[in-house]
Amino acid sequence: ISIENSVLKINGAPVKLKGVNRHSMTTDGFAESVDLMKKDLGLFRKYNVNAVRTSHYPPHPLFAKLCDEYGIYVLEEADIETHGLETIHYYGDPRHFDDFANNPLYKDVYLHRQERMYERDKNRTSVIMWSLGNEAGWGENFKAASEYLHAADSRPVHYEGNTTRMLPETEWRDPEYMDVASMMYASVETCKKKISAGIGKPFMLCEYTHAMGNSCGDAKEYWDYIYGEKTFLGAFVWEWCCHTVKTDDGRFLFGGDFNEKEPCSRYDGKFCVDGLVDTDRRIHPSLYEIGQIYAPVDVEQTAEGFRVINRYDFIPLDKISLKCRYEINGKTEKTEEYSLLGIKPKESREFKINFKKSGYSAIIFEFFNESEKVATRQIVLSGDYPVEEKTGEADVKREKRTFVARGKGYKAIVGKDGMIESVKLGGGDEEIMVAPMNFSLYREPIDNDLPYLEEWQRLRLAFVRSHADEITCDGNKVFVKGKIVADIVEPLYDFELRYEFCDDAIGVSMTAKKREWVTNPARFGLKFTLPEKFDECEYFGRGDVENYPDRKFGLAVSHYKNKVSEMNFMYLKPQDCGERCDCRKVSLCSQDKAFSVVSGKDFCFQATPYDIGDYRKHDYMMEKNTGKTMLFLDAKTTGVGSAACGAPLAERYEVRDDEIKMSFDIVLA
Secondary structure, three states, X not given: OEXXXXXXXXXXXXXXXXXXXXXXXXXXXXXXXXXXXXXXXXXXXXXXXXXXXXXXXXXXXXXXXXXXXXXXXXXXXXXXXXXXXXXXXXXXXXXXXXXXXXXXXXXXXXXXXXXXXXXXXXXXXXXXXXXXXXXXXXXXXXXXXXXXXXXXXXXXXEOHHHOOOOOOOOOOOOHHHOOEEEEEOOOHHHHHHHHHOOOOOOEEEEEEOOOOOOOOOOHHHXXXXXXXXXXXEEEEEOOOEOOOEEOOOOXXXXXXXXOOOOHHHHOOHHHHOOOOEOOOOOEOHHHHHHHHHOOOEEEEEEOOEEEEEEOOOOOOOOOEEEEEEEEEOOEEEEEEEEOOOOOOOOOEEEEEXXXXXXXXXXXXXXXXXXXXXXXXXXXXOOOOOXXXXXXXXXXXXXXXOEEEEEOOOEEEEEOOOOOEEEEEEOOOOEEOOOEEEEXXXXXXXXXXXXXXXXXXXXXOHHHOXXXXXXXXXXXOEEEEEXXXXXXXXXXXXXXXXXXXXXXXXXXXXXXXXXXXXXXXXXXXXXXXXXXXXXXXEEEEEEOOOOOEOOEOOOOOEEEEEEEHHHOOOOOOOOOOOOOEEEEEEEEEEOOOOEEEEEEEEEEEEEEEOOOOOOOOOOHHHOOOOOOEXXXXXXXXXXXXXXXXXXXXXXXXXXXXXXXXXXXXXXXXX
C-alpha cells in the first residue's frame, strides 16, 4: 500500500474505494452470526461494493477474516466517539467538541483503543487503512493516537475529525497527522474546493449519500467526479443496514417505540432506519442504484457506435459477458453478444455500429459475470413514441353546471370545478372514478424532504384543488380557465385546461403558471382514483424498480408489467415510493377493462393503493386493502437526494418552473 502524488495505490495500481459503512446489526439475537456476516459480504459482491468502513468500532473478530476471503477492502475504525459531548452535554455548542480529545486524563484510553484494534487485526490482508475514530473532535490525544499507529504499522491512517464544519472549505487542521484527507456529507462542489486547495493527500468521503428511507438520489454525481479525479480515493455510503428491533410477531420498531424517557434516544426516531438494507437484509431500491454506480463496467455512446469501459482496478473484462437487446418501443427486435476479452483495467474498447441506419429506438446492454448480472446500461437512439390519432367526435352537452361527453364506449362528466369527476364504461353503467380527478402537488414526505416540510405546509400542498373561473364548450372540446387553490392561502397557480372528447379517447392538455409567492412544490401533475380491481399495471417507461429524476441510473426505458401492490416498496417508515420516470404510456387494467394514459412527451407516474393521508408511522400500520388504485401523473416531480443528513438537493431536481405544460390522451377500453 503506497501513496504517490496524492493517489493511493495497492500493489502499484491506483484504486477506487466503492464503500459502505457497516454497523453490527442483527434480528437473530444479541450477536451477529457468521452466516449473517457471509450474507452481507455476498451482497457486497453482488452489488459491486468493494470496501467497508467498520463504523464506529472494530468489527466482530471473524468479520475481517471473512473480508480476506471475500476480497473486500477494510477501513478499520477504533472505538472512539464523543458526539454526545457536543450535542447533549453542551447543548449543541461546537466549541466544546474538542474537550475530550485535549484532556490528558483520557490519553491512555485513546491509545489503548488504538492498540487493541491494531494488535487484533494487524495480520488481516483486507485491512488497508486504520481510522482513529468518529466524530470526536480533534486534539492532543488524537495526535498521540496517530503517532502510535504510524510507529506500529505502515498502513495509512485516517480520521475525518481533523476537518470540521466550522473550518472554511479550503482549510484543514494538522493535516500532517493523517495520510488520507476525509470529509462526510460534503457536496460535490465542496469536494472540488477541498481537492483544489492542494492538501497533497488522497481525498475521500468516509460518509456520503445518507441512505435513510427513499434516498441516495445524489450518488451518481459524486462518482462522475470520482472517476475523473485521480486523487479522489472513493466514498462510503451511510449506511449499510437499518437499526431496528424485530418483535416476535414480525414488526420492526425504531426510536420512539419503546416508551423512552431520554430525549436523546427517543428523538433518534427514524434516523436509525437509514440503511441500504433493512435489519433482516431486505434490499432497498437505493442499493440497486449504488450497485449500478459501483459496477465494474460502463458504456458511452460514440460517433460511430459505443464504447465499453473497464472500471476494474486490476483485472481485464475476460469473465464479463455482454448481451445487447435492440428494441423498438420496448419490443426486442434483435439480440447480440459481444466479446470483452482483453479489455484491460481502466481501459476501453469501441464497437462500431451505424445507429442512423439501424432503425432501432434503443439498445439495452446487460453485463453478466457468469449468471450474475452486474450492470445494465442503455443508449436511446430515438425519443419518438407512436401515439395513435384519436378518431371521431364524442357528443358533448351542458347539463346544469356540468358538461357530459358520450363516446362510443364511455360517458364522462366534467364538473363545475373543471375536473373530470366521472367516467363510466360500456353502456354507461360501470363507474371507474372512485373520486374526481384532481391536481397533485404534494407527496407523502420522504425522509429527505425534511428541509422542505415547513415550506410545503405553508403552501398547503396536501389540500390543493381546482377552482374554475370559466368553463366553455366548442363542439367536442371543453375549455377550463381557473386557479389551483387551497383554504387559507392565496392561489398557487393559474391554469388553462383543454379536453378533447373523441369516440375512443379523451385528449387532455394543460398549461399552469406559478404565482410569485410559490417556491417549489413536491410535484406537479394530476391524480386519478380508480377502483381497487385495476391492479395490473403495464407501462412503457424507465425500469422495473422505483426511480426518481436523480436516482434512475442503470434502469432501461422499456416495456414492463407488474401488480400495483408490487410496484411500491414499503419502507419501514412508510413514505412516498414507487415513482417511474421517462414514461410515455401507462395502463391500469382489471380483468376486462383498461384505463390508459399515452403521451408523446415524457411523464412520471406512480401507481399505488395509497393516497396522501393513507400513510402511517409504521409499515405494519398501513391498510392492506384501501379499496382504490391511485394513479399519479407527474409532469415534474422532486428528486430524492439525501438532504436529511447530506448536501441539499440540486435545484435542477426541484419543481421550480414558472410554467409547466402537460398533455396526454386517456384511452378507455
